[in-house]
Amino acid sequence: MIGGIGGIGALQLKPEIGGTDAATNLFQGGAAPLTGTDIGTTFAEALSQAASKTVGTLQNAEQVSLQALKGDADTRQVVDAVMSAQQALQTAVAIRDKVVSAYLEVSRMGI
Protein backbone atom coordinates (compact mmCIF):
# COMPACT_ATOMS: atom_id res chain seq x y z
CA MET A 1 0.00 0.00 0.00
CA ILE A 2 2.85 2.34 0.77
CA GLY A 3 4.25 1.52 -2.65
CA GLY A 4 0.95 2.54 -4.22
CA ILE A 5 0.96 5.92 -2.48
CA GLY A 6 4.60 6.49 -3.31
CA GLY A 7 3.79 5.80 -6.95
CA ILE A 8 1.18 8.55 -6.92
CA GLY A 9 3.64 10.97 -5.45
CA ALA A 10 5.73 10.67 -8.57
CA LEU A 11 2.62 10.74 -10.77
CA GLN A 12 3.45 7.28 -12.00
CA LEU A 13 0.85 4.58 -11.97
CA LYS A 14 2.12 1.06 -11.81
CA PRO A 15 -0.31 -1.80 -11.29
CA GLU A 16 0.50 -3.49 -7.97
CA ILE A 17 1.76 -7.01 -8.47
CA GLY A 18 0.99 -9.28 -5.54
CA GLY A 19 1.66 -8.15 -1.98
CA THR A 20 -1.28 -6.14 -0.66
CA ASP A 21 -4.79 -7.63 -0.65
CA ALA A 22 -7.63 -6.54 -2.89
CA ALA A 23 -9.50 -4.53 -0.29
CA THR A 24 -6.70 -2.07 0.27
CA ASN A 25 -5.17 -1.96 -3.16
CA LEU A 26 -7.38 0.29 -5.11
CA PHE A 27 -5.53 0.08 -8.37
CA GLN A 28 -5.76 -3.61 -9.03
CA GLY A 29 -8.18 -4.82 -11.60
CA GLY A 30 -7.97 -2.48 -14.49
CA ALA A 31 -5.17 0.06 -14.41
CA ALA A 32 -3.35 -0.75 -17.65
CA PRO A 33 0.35 -0.04 -17.95
CA LEU A 34 0.92 3.45 -19.18
CA THR A 35 1.86 4.45 -22.67
CA GLY A 36 2.99 7.97 -23.34
CA THR A 37 -0.20 9.12 -25.07
CA ASP A 38 -2.73 7.37 -22.82
CA ILE A 39 -1.88 9.00 -19.49
CA GLY A 40 -5.02 11.11 -19.33
CA THR A 41 -7.75 8.46 -19.71
CA THR A 42 -5.97 5.79 -17.72
CA PHE A 43 -5.40 8.11 -14.78
CA ALA A 44 -9.04 9.18 -14.72
CA GLU A 45 -10.20 5.58 -14.89
CA ALA A 46 -7.89 4.59 -12.11
CA LEU A 47 -9.07 7.47 -9.94
CA SER A 48 -12.75 6.70 -10.44
CA GLN A 49 -12.17 3.03 -9.72
CA ALA A 50 -10.32 3.95 -6.56
CA ALA A 51 -13.18 6.21 -5.52
CA SER A 52 -15.90 3.63 -6.10
CA LYS A 53 -13.94 0.92 -4.34
CA THR A 54 -13.51 3.20 -1.34
CA VAL A 55 -17.21 3.98 -1.25
CA GLY A 56 -18.05 0.28 -1.51
CA THR A 57 -15.72 -0.63 1.33
CA LEU A 58 -17.11 2.17 3.51
CA GLN A 59 -20.69 1.15 2.85
CA ASN A 60 -19.91 -2.45 3.69
CA ALA A 61 -18.28 -1.37 6.94
CA GLU A 62 -21.33 0.72 7.83
CA GLN A 63 -23.71 -2.16 7.08
CA VAL A 64 -21.77 -4.65 9.16
CA SER A 65 -21.50 -2.14 12.03
CA LEU A 66 -25.26 -1.50 11.97
CA GLN A 67 -25.80 -5.25 12.22
CA ALA A 68 -23.37 -5.46 15.12
CA LEU A 69 -25.14 -2.64 16.98
CA LYS A 70 -28.46 -4.40 16.55
CA GLY A 71 -26.89 -7.41 18.14
CA ASP A 72 -26.10 -10.05 15.54
CA ALA A 73 -22.83 -9.84 13.72
CA ASP A 74 -19.57 -11.71 14.11
CA THR A 75 -17.09 -9.52 15.99
CA ARG A 76 -14.17 -10.45 13.79
CA GLN A 77 -16.13 -9.54 10.65
CA VAL A 78 -16.97 -6.14 12.06
CA VAL A 79 -13.36 -5.47 12.99
CA ASP A 80 -12.08 -6.59 9.58
CA ALA A 81 -14.65 -4.54 7.68
CA VAL A 82 -14.00 -1.40 9.70
CA MET A 83 -10.23 -1.74 9.38
CA SER A 84 -10.50 -2.21 5.61
CA ALA A 85 -12.64 0.90 5.44
CA GLN A 86 -10.11 2.87 7.43
CA GLN A 87 -7.30 1.73 5.17
CA ALA A 88 -9.29 2.53 2.03
CA LEU A 89 -10.26 5.94 3.33
CA GLN A 90 -6.74 6.78 4.38
CA THR A 91 -5.50 5.83 0.90
CA ALA A 92 -8.19 7.87 -0.80
CA VAL A 93 -7.43 10.90 1.34
CA ALA A 94 -3.73 10.59 0.58
CA ILE A 95 -4.51 10.39 -3.14
CA ARG A 96 -6.75 13.42 -2.92
CA ASP A 97 -4.11 15.44 -1.11
CA LYS A 98 -1.46 14.51 -3.64
CA VAL A 99 -3.69 15.30 -6.58
CA VAL A 100 -4.58 18.67 -5.13
CA SER A 101 -0.99 19.59 -4.44
CA ALA A 102 0.08 18.37 -7.89
CA TYR A 103 -2.62 20.49 -9.49
CA LEU A 104 -1.51 23.53 -7.56
CA GLU A 105 2.08 22.91 -8.58
CA VAL A 106 1.15 22.59 -12.22
CA SER A 107 -0.98 25.70 -12.09
CA ARG A 108 1.97 27.64 -10.71
CA MET A 109 4.23 26.65 -13.59
CA GLY A 110 5.11 29.36 -16.02
CA ILE A 111 3.72 28.96 -19.51
Place this chain on the structure above:
Amino acid sequence: MEPVNLFDLAAKQSQWLAVRQSAIASNIANVNTPGYTAGDVEPFDKVLDRTAVSLNATQAGHLGTAATNAGFTVKPEEPTGSIMPSKNTVVLENELMKAGEVRRSFELNTAIVKAFHSMMMMAVKS
Protein backbone atom coordinates in the same frame (compact mmCIF):
# COMPACT_ATOMS: atom_id res chain seq x y z
CA MET B 1 -36.36 0.68 5.24
CA GLU B 2 -34.84 4.12 5.22
CA PRO B 3 -31.19 4.44 6.11
CA VAL B 4 -30.46 4.64 9.83
CA ASN B 5 -27.81 7.01 11.12
CA LEU B 6 -24.99 4.91 12.58
CA PHE B 7 -24.14 7.30 15.42
CA ASP B 8 -27.81 7.56 16.46
CA LEU B 9 -28.15 3.80 16.63
CA ALA B 10 -24.92 3.50 18.58
CA ALA B 11 -26.09 6.15 21.06
CA LYS B 12 -29.42 4.35 21.51
CA GLN B 13 -27.73 1.00 22.08
CA SER B 14 -25.30 2.43 24.59
CA GLN B 15 -28.20 3.95 26.57
CA TRP B 16 -29.97 0.61 26.50
CA LEU B 17 -26.84 -1.18 27.68
CA ALA B 18 -26.45 1.29 30.57
CA VAL B 19 -30.05 0.69 31.68
CA ARG B 20 -29.46 -3.06 31.46
CA GLN B 21 -26.31 -2.66 33.59
CA SER B 22 -28.32 -0.87 36.29
CA ALA B 23 -30.98 -3.61 36.18
CA ILE B 24 -28.24 -6.22 36.66
CA ALA B 25 -26.79 -4.15 39.53
CA SER B 26 -30.21 -4.07 41.23
CA ASN B 27 -30.55 -7.83 40.87
CA ILE B 28 -27.11 -8.53 42.29
CA ALA B 29 -27.56 -6.08 45.18
CA ASN B 30 -30.85 -7.80 46.08
CA VAL B 31 -29.62 -11.38 45.70
CA ASN B 32 -30.46 -12.12 49.35
CA THR B 33 -33.57 -9.97 49.73
CA PRO B 34 -36.65 -12.09 50.46
CA GLY B 35 -39.48 -11.68 47.99
CA TYR B 36 -37.42 -9.78 45.41
CA THR B 37 -38.12 -10.63 41.74
CA ALA B 38 -35.28 -10.30 39.27
CA GLY B 39 -35.89 -7.84 36.43
CA ASP B 40 -34.34 -7.11 33.04
CA VAL B 41 -34.78 -4.56 30.24
CA GLU B 42 -36.94 -5.39 27.25
CA PRO B 43 -34.89 -6.76 24.32
CA PHE B 44 -33.16 -4.21 22.10
CA ASP B 45 -34.95 -5.24 18.89
CA LYS B 46 -38.32 -4.59 20.57
CA VAL B 47 -37.05 -1.12 21.44
CA LEU B 48 -36.00 -0.57 17.82
CA ASP B 49 -39.38 -1.73 16.47
CA ARG B 50 -41.16 0.69 18.80
CA THR B 51 -39.05 3.69 17.97
CA ALA B 52 -38.42 2.92 14.29
CA VAL B 53 -39.78 6.29 13.26
CA SER B 54 -37.53 8.37 15.48
CA LEU B 55 -34.41 6.51 14.38
CA ASN B 56 -34.69 7.59 10.76
CA ALA B 57 -32.81 10.75 11.46
CA THR B 58 -30.77 11.76 8.50
CA GLN B 59 -29.68 15.14 9.82
CA ALA B 60 -26.06 15.08 10.74
CA GLY B 61 -25.47 15.90 14.37
CA HIS B 62 -28.95 14.88 15.55
CA LEU B 63 -28.25 12.85 18.61
CA GLY B 64 -31.68 11.47 19.42
CA THR B 65 -33.27 11.55 22.87
CA ALA B 66 -31.58 12.98 25.93
CA ALA B 67 -29.86 10.60 28.28
CA THR B 68 -32.87 9.47 30.29
CA ASN B 69 -34.17 6.00 30.89
CA ALA B 70 -37.53 6.98 29.47
CA GLY B 71 -37.40 4.70 26.48
CA PHE B 72 -36.70 1.37 28.08
CA THR B 73 -38.90 -0.37 30.56
CA VAL B 74 -37.49 -2.80 33.07
CA LYS B 75 -39.84 -5.73 33.48
CA PRO B 76 -39.69 -8.56 35.99
CA GLU B 77 -38.47 -11.76 34.37
CA GLU B 78 -40.45 -14.95 34.66
CA PRO B 79 -38.80 -17.18 37.23
CA THR B 80 -37.31 -20.34 35.78
CA GLY B 81 -35.92 -23.28 37.67
CA SER B 82 -36.48 -23.90 41.35
CA ILE B 83 -38.38 -21.49 43.59
CA MET B 84 -36.48 -20.61 46.73
CA PRO B 85 -38.42 -20.57 50.02
CA SER B 86 -37.56 -16.89 50.31
CA LYS B 87 -39.27 -16.25 46.94
CA ASN B 88 -36.10 -14.55 45.69
CA THR B 89 -35.63 -15.26 41.96
CA VAL B 90 -32.14 -13.89 41.40
CA VAL B 91 -29.63 -16.40 40.01
CA LEU B 92 -26.19 -14.92 40.57
CA GLU B 93 -24.49 -16.84 37.76
CA ASN B 94 -26.99 -15.61 35.17
CA GLU B 95 -26.58 -12.03 36.35
CA LEU B 96 -22.79 -12.26 36.06
CA MET B 97 -23.11 -13.78 32.57
CA LYS B 98 -25.44 -10.97 31.51
CA ALA B 99 -22.94 -8.47 32.87
CA GLY B 100 -20.27 -10.03 30.67
CA GLU B 101 -22.50 -9.69 27.61
CA VAL B 102 -23.17 -6.05 28.44
CA ARG B 103 -19.47 -5.38 28.72
CA ARG B 104 -18.65 -7.01 25.39
CA SER B 105 -21.44 -5.18 23.56
CA PHE B 106 -20.41 -1.90 25.14
CA GLU B 107 -16.78 -2.36 24.09
CA LEU B 108 -17.84 -3.11 20.51
CA ASN B 109 -20.16 -0.11 20.53
CA THR B 110 -17.51 2.35 21.67
CA ALA B 111 -14.94 0.85 19.30
CA ILE B 112 -17.29 1.27 16.32
CA VAL B 113 -18.10 4.84 17.29
CA LYS B 114 -14.45 5.68 17.75
CA ALA B 115 -13.48 4.17 14.37
CA PHE B 116 -16.19 5.90 12.37
CA HIS B 117 -15.61 9.17 14.15
CA SER B 118 -11.93 9.09 13.29
CA MET B 119 -12.80 8.24 9.69
CA MET B 120 -15.06 11.26 9.48
CA MET B 121 -12.38 13.49 10.96
CA MET B 122 -9.85 12.07 8.50
CA ALA B 123 -12.05 12.84 5.53
CA VAL B 124 -12.71 16.37 6.70
CA LYS B 125 -9.15 17.36 7.52
CA SER B 126 -7.28 18.85 4.63
Place this chain on the structure above:
Amino acid sequence: MDALTAALKVAASGLGAQSERLRVVSENLANAQSTGDTPGADPYRRKTISFVSQLDRSSGGSLVEVSSIDRDPAAFPVEFQPGNEAADDKGYVKMPNVNVLIEMADMSEANRSYEANLQVIKQARDLISMTIDLMRNQ
Protein backbone atom coordinates in the same frame (compact mmCIF):
# COMPACT_ATOMS: atom_id res chain seq x y z
CA MET C 1 -28.97 10.43 37.31
CA ASP C 2 -27.75 8.41 34.33
CA ALA C 3 -28.02 4.66 34.34
CA LEU C 4 -24.34 3.85 34.90
CA THR C 5 -24.09 6.11 37.95
CA ALA C 6 -27.30 4.52 39.20
CA ALA C 7 -25.66 1.09 38.85
CA LEU C 8 -22.76 2.33 41.00
CA LYS C 9 -25.17 3.59 43.69
CA VAL C 10 -27.12 0.34 43.75
CA ALA C 11 -24.00 -1.83 43.92
CA ALA C 12 -22.62 0.35 46.72
CA SER C 13 -25.80 -0.27 48.71
CA GLY C 14 -25.29 -3.99 48.12
CA LEU C 15 -21.75 -3.77 49.49
CA GLY C 16 -23.04 -1.98 52.59
CA ALA C 17 -25.75 -4.56 53.24
CA GLN C 18 -23.46 -7.55 52.76
CA SER C 19 -20.78 -6.12 55.03
CA GLU C 20 -23.42 -5.54 57.75
CA ARG C 21 -24.33 -9.18 57.31
CA LEU C 22 -20.69 -10.23 57.66
CA ARG C 23 -20.44 -8.16 60.86
CA VAL C 24 -23.45 -9.96 62.34
CA VAL C 25 -22.05 -13.36 61.35
CA SER C 26 -18.66 -12.60 62.92
CA GLU C 27 -20.41 -11.43 66.12
CA ASN C 28 -22.27 -14.74 66.25
CA LEU C 29 -19.11 -16.74 65.65
CA ALA C 30 -17.13 -14.79 68.25
CA ASN C 31 -19.85 -15.40 70.86
CA ALA C 32 -20.56 -19.04 70.01
CA GLN C 33 -19.36 -20.11 73.45
CA SER C 34 -20.45 -17.10 75.51
CA THR C 35 -22.49 -18.37 78.41
CA GLY C 36 -24.04 -16.21 81.12
CA ASP C 37 -22.17 -15.28 84.38
CA THR C 38 -24.68 -16.28 87.03
CA PRO C 39 -26.25 -19.69 87.61
CA GLY C 40 -29.19 -20.28 85.27
CA ALA C 41 -28.54 -17.07 83.33
CA ASP C 42 -29.23 -16.85 79.59
CA PRO C 43 -26.22 -17.02 77.24
CA TYR C 44 -25.58 -15.01 74.07
CA ARG C 45 -28.60 -15.14 71.79
CA ARG C 46 -27.87 -15.44 68.09
CA LYS C 47 -28.45 -12.33 65.96
CA THR C 48 -30.19 -12.42 62.58
CA ILE C 49 -30.23 -9.76 59.85
CA SER C 50 -33.03 -8.99 57.37
CA PHE C 51 -32.72 -7.19 54.05
CA VAL C 52 -35.38 -5.20 52.25
CA SER C 53 -35.25 -3.67 48.76
CA GLN C 54 -35.89 0.03 48.36
CA LEU C 55 -36.83 1.54 44.99
CA ASP C 56 -34.77 4.68 44.50
CA ARG C 57 -36.75 7.38 42.66
CA SER C 58 -33.82 9.39 41.33
CA SER C 59 -31.94 6.51 39.77
CA GLY C 60 -34.67 3.96 39.05
CA GLY C 61 -32.69 1.14 40.62
CA SER C 62 -33.57 -1.10 43.56
CA LEU C 63 -31.28 -0.37 46.47
CA VAL C 64 -30.97 -2.90 49.28
CA GLU C 65 -31.15 -1.91 52.93
CA VAL C 66 -30.89 -3.64 56.28
CA SER C 67 -34.44 -3.59 57.62
CA SER C 68 -33.65 -4.95 61.08
CA ILE C 69 -31.21 -6.94 63.20
CA ASP C 70 -33.17 -9.31 65.41
CA ARG C 71 -32.48 -12.11 67.82
CA ASP C 72 -33.04 -15.71 66.88
CA PRO C 73 -35.91 -16.97 69.09
CA ALA C 74 -34.76 -20.62 68.91
CA ALA C 75 -34.27 -22.39 72.23
CA PHE C 76 -30.86 -22.57 73.88
CA PRO C 77 -29.18 -26.00 73.75
CA VAL C 78 -28.14 -27.33 77.11
CA GLU C 79 -24.81 -28.94 78.06
CA PHE C 80 -23.67 -30.71 81.17
CA GLN C 81 -20.87 -28.60 82.67
CA PRO C 82 -21.07 -28.69 86.49
CA GLY C 83 -17.92 -26.56 86.97
CA ASN C 84 -19.22 -23.62 84.88
CA GLU C 85 -20.32 -20.52 86.78
CA ALA C 86 -23.56 -20.50 84.83
CA ALA C 87 -24.43 -24.08 85.76
CA ASP C 88 -27.81 -24.50 87.42
CA ASP C 89 -28.35 -26.73 90.45
CA LYS C 90 -28.30 -29.89 88.30
CA GLY C 91 -25.04 -28.88 86.56
CA TYR C 92 -26.54 -27.96 83.20
CA VAL C 93 -25.43 -24.83 81.32
CA LYS C 94 -27.47 -23.08 78.66
CA MET C 95 -25.26 -22.58 75.56
CA PRO C 96 -25.73 -19.94 72.83
CA ASN C 97 -28.07 -21.01 70.02
CA VAL C 98 -25.29 -20.47 67.50
CA ASN C 99 -24.50 -23.28 65.04
CA VAL C 100 -20.96 -22.70 63.83
CA LEU C 101 -21.50 -24.61 60.56
CA ILE C 102 -24.52 -22.51 59.66
CA GLU C 103 -22.63 -19.32 60.42
CA MET C 104 -19.69 -20.42 58.25
CA ALA C 105 -22.02 -21.18 55.34
CA ASP C 106 -23.69 -17.79 55.80
CA MET C 107 -20.31 -16.13 55.84
CA SER C 108 -19.19 -17.71 52.57
CA GLU C 109 -22.47 -16.74 50.89
CA ALA C 110 -22.11 -13.18 52.16
CA ASN C 111 -18.58 -13.14 50.72
CA ARG C 112 -19.85 -14.35 47.35
CA SER C 113 -22.52 -11.67 47.22
CA TYR C 114 -19.99 -9.04 48.30
CA GLU C 115 -17.62 -10.08 45.50
CA ALA C 116 -20.41 -9.96 42.94
CA ASN C 117 -21.35 -6.42 43.98
CA LEU C 118 -17.70 -5.45 43.76
CA GLN C 119 -17.58 -6.79 40.21
CA VAL C 120 -20.58 -4.67 39.26
CA ILE C 121 -18.86 -1.56 40.61
CA LYS C 122 -15.69 -2.35 38.69
CA GLN C 123 -17.61 -2.94 35.46
CA ALA C 124 -19.78 0.17 35.74
CA ARG C 125 -16.66 2.22 36.38
CA ASP C 126 -14.96 0.68 33.33
CA LEU C 127 -17.96 1.38 31.08
CA ILE C 128 -18.00 5.04 32.16
CA SER C 129 -14.27 5.22 31.50
CA MET C 130 -14.71 3.71 28.01
CA THR C 131 -17.32 6.34 27.18
CA ILE C 132 -15.05 9.18 28.22
CA ASP C 133 -12.17 7.61 26.26
CA LEU C 134 -14.11 8.19 23.05
CA MET C 135 -13.13 11.81 23.30
CA ARG C 136 -9.45 11.20 23.97
CA ASN C 137 -6.66 10.84 21.43
CA GLN C 138 -8.21 12.96 18.77
